[in-house]
Amino acid sequence: MFQIHPLPSEQFAHLATLTDSELAARNIQVHISDGGFPCRVSLEDAPAGARVFLLNFEHQPGNSPYRSRHAIFVQEGAEERHLPAGRLPASITSRLLSVRAFNSRDEIVEADVIEGVQAGDLITRYLEEPEVSYIHLHFARRGCFAARVTRT
Template sequence: MFQIHPLSAVDFSSLNGLSDEALAERNVQVHISDGGFPCRVSLADAAEGERVFLLNFEHQPGDTPYRSRHAIFVREGAVESHPEAGSIPSSIASRLLSVRAFDAEHEMIDADITDGSEASDLISTFFANPKVDYIHLHYARRGCFAAKVTRAAA
């Protein structure tokens, strides 16, 4: 069994209510959703017309060659969603994914691409390897980080 984790709303709360100019000074772009902007905090697509932030985020801070940061979307005022163990939110399940397995030293030890609706099988396959410590899901087409996956607590 696995658990998908949102990014913390607290990490982005300081952006809420800022003007477009103040956000631009922080290298944050403001977009108005067309219904297809996946928020990494709510783990849902922002509704059409909703204000979303596009910013650079370090999703892989491990001190290895795999250290990485990339663009992510966060809804203004986003509230964390905590999906049930073993479930994949529709904003992730509806997209092509790059699934990357890491060991405890933050080295990538396996990776593959799958349709999000079939990601559960690949996640389970990766976690069958005891060397896999955690998994990162990325939206394959743009390469953006989607969510971290861990083994669910027993």
């Protein structure tokens, strides 16, 4: 069984208090959602009209050649959504995904690109491998980090 993890809301709550010039100085863009901006905190697509922040985020801080950062969206005022074990949100299952399995040294040991509706089976299969410590999901088309997945 697996567990998907949202990013912590407190890590991004301060963004709503920043002025436009402060956001720009941090290379953070503000967009108005058209209903298709996947929030990494709520694990849902931000509803149309919602304010979202586009920012660079270090999703793979491990000390390996795979250390990485990329763009993510976070909806203003987003609250963490914790799903039951073994469940993936529609924001994940509705998109083409890059599924990357990492070992304890933060190195990729398995990877594939699949339709999100098939992700649960692939995640389960990867986590059955003893060498796999955790999984990162990325939205394959733009390469953005989507979520971290661990064993329950």
